[in-house]
Amino acid sequence: MAEFFAMGGYGGYVWPAYAVFFIVLAIDALAPHAQRRRVLNDIRGRLQRRKPNTST
Amino acid sequence: MNALTLWFHKIGSPPMFYRIAGWLGPWCFGLGLLFGLIGLYGGLVLAPRDYQQGDAFRIIFIHVPCAWMGLFAYFFMAANAFVGLVWRIKLSEILAMASAPVGAAFTFITLVTGSLWGKPMWGTWWTWDARLTSELVLLFIYLGIIGLYHAIEDRRQAARAAGFLALVGVVNIPIVHFSVNWWNTLHQGSTVRLLGPSKIDAAMLWPLLLMALATHLWFFGSLLARTRVGLLELDGGKEWVRQIALVDAQALSDGARGHG
Numbered sequence: 498m499a500e501f502f503a504m505g506g507y508g509g510y511v512w513p514a515y516a517v518f519f520i521v522l523a524i525d526a527l528a529p530h531a532q533r534r535r536v537l538n539d540i541r542g543r544l545q546r547r548k549p550n551t552s553t
Numbered sequence: 554m555n556a557l558t559l560w561f562h563k564i565g566s567p568p569m570f571y572r573i574a575g576w577l578g579p580w581c582f583g584l585g586l587l588f589g590l591i592g593l594y595g596g597l598v599l600a601p602r603d604y605q606q607g608d609a610f611r612i613i614f615i616h617v618p619c620a621w622m623g624l625f626a627y628f629f630m631a632a633n634a635f636v637g638l639v640w641r642i643k644l645s646e647i648l649a650m651a652s653a654p655v656g657a658a659f660t661f662i663t664l665v666t667g668s669l670w671g672k673p674m675w676g677t678w679w680t681w682d683a684r685l686t687s688e689l690v691l692l693f694i695y696l697g698i699i700g701l702y703h704a705i706e707d708r709r710q711a712a713r714a715a716g717f718l719a720l721v722g723v724v725n726i727p728i729v730h731f732s733v734n735w736w737n738t739l740h741q742g743s744t745v746r747l748l749g750p751s752k753i754d755a756a757m758l759w760p761l762l763l764m765a766l767a768t769h770l771w772f773f774g775s776l777l778a779r780t781r782v783g784l785l786e787l788d789g790g791k792e793w794v795r796q797i798a799l800v801d802a803q804a805l806s807d808g809a810r811g812h813g
Contacts, residue, residue, distance in 0.1 A: 501598070505608035510673050514666040515593075518615040522771060525658045526582065529778035536786045540798040543789070 565644050567784045568793040578777035585770030588763050595760030603757075612670040613757075617745070618764040620663040622772055623691060624726060626656025629776075630698075631723050634716030643787060644780075646712035649719060650702050651779035655772055657695035664688060675739050683732035684740040691729055694722040708787050 504511045563569055596614035603610035630652035637646035667685070668678045679685065698715045705711035733742045745751045751758060788794045 504611065505602060507607060507609040507611075507673055510609055510669045511611050514612045514615060514669040517665045517669075518619070518662050521658050521662050525655060525775050526771075526778075528654070529775070529782050532779070532782045533785065536782055536789070537798045537801050540785070540789050540794060541802055544795060544798065 565642070567644070567788050567791075570644060571781055571784050571793075574777040574781050578774050578781070581770045581774030581777065585767045585774055587767075588770065589767035592760045592763035592767055595763065596757075600757045600760055601754070606674060609670060609673050612666050613744075614760055614764050616663060616666040616670060617761060618768040619659045619666065620688070621765060622768045623656055623660035623663055623688070624729060625769070626652050626659060626772060627691065627695075627719075627722070627726055630656060631719050631726075634719040637716050638713060638720070643709070644784075646709065646716060647780050647783035647787065648776070649716050650698075650712050651776050651783055653695055653698050653702070653715075653719070654779065655775045657692060657699065659768070659772070660688065660692045660695060664692060671739075680739055682738040682740065683736035684729070684738050687725060687729045687732050690725055694718075694725060698722070 502508055502512070564573065593614065597611055600611070602608050630649045633645040633649035633652065636642055637649055664685075667688075671680075672678050698718050701718055702711045702715035705714055732738060733740050744753050745758070745761065753761070785794050785797065
């Protein structure tokens with residue numbers, strides 16, 4: 498197992514490369530969720546403003 | 554209209570595409586993850602070490618598929634931008650703009666992993682040679698398109714302006730691809746070829762191709778998720794989007810009550 502992680506002495510290059518790969522793609526997959534939250538909040542905000550029956 | 558055009562219009566209508574993308578997207582992500590893990594097992598564990606590069610060559614299994622995806626995403630974006638500009642199809646404009654951040658992400662990974670591969674093999678993190686420079690220009694073009702899209706208030710005007718920039722940036726694509734043939738460069742030439750035999754052993758080739766399949770699926774998963782958000786944003790005033798916003802609000806308050 499230790500040999501596997503050493504990557505023949507290149508572990509210091511191979512594993513950071515794989516870490517970047519996973520981190521960037523994880524962010525890529527999560528980003529649309531955050532955007533969706535923001536867009537739906539905006540739409541609800543506009544709906545609230547259009548019918549001002551709730552007092553301000 | 555014939556049956557095919559009719560079908561196309563139905564699929565392409567925002568609420569319909571929103572539903573289909575919502576169903577298809579998670580499958581793309583799921584299968585992409587599955588194939589990716591199998592591919593990585595093949596690449597990191599099963600494949601033999603390279604006789605020249607030792608284990609450092611294992612970076613190929615992410616570097617090359619991501620480089621392909623950077624170009625593929627650009628091609629996809631430019632094709633949709635073209636359709637959007639010529640025929641004013643909203644869905645194409647949104648697909649083009651949804652493709653840009655994913656392509657930028659893959660291009661960024663390509664540059665970083667290439668740098669991490671270059672240090673032990675070439676003795677330098679970076680060199681201003683043709684392949685590396687044109688790949689960096691590709692990233693900057695992506696960032697320019699994304700920046701322009703977010704700088705303009707009106708969503709459709711923004712998509713059109715950024716789409717135009719995407720079409721201009723197409724000139725860089727053949728430069729990236731052929732740079733290793735046109736100029737003397739540190740970067741090695743193509744290992745995998747569509748025509749003729751690949752210069753790679755089968756034990757290394759299948760994980761590489763599986764990773765390529767996985768990154769394509771991931772691209773479409775991310776693309777569809779982003780397209781859904783783009784459709785909500787564009788059709789914000791329409792009834793079907795209001796319904797979704799209200800159902801979402803209900804789900805949020807239910808969730809809050811459940812946790813409280």
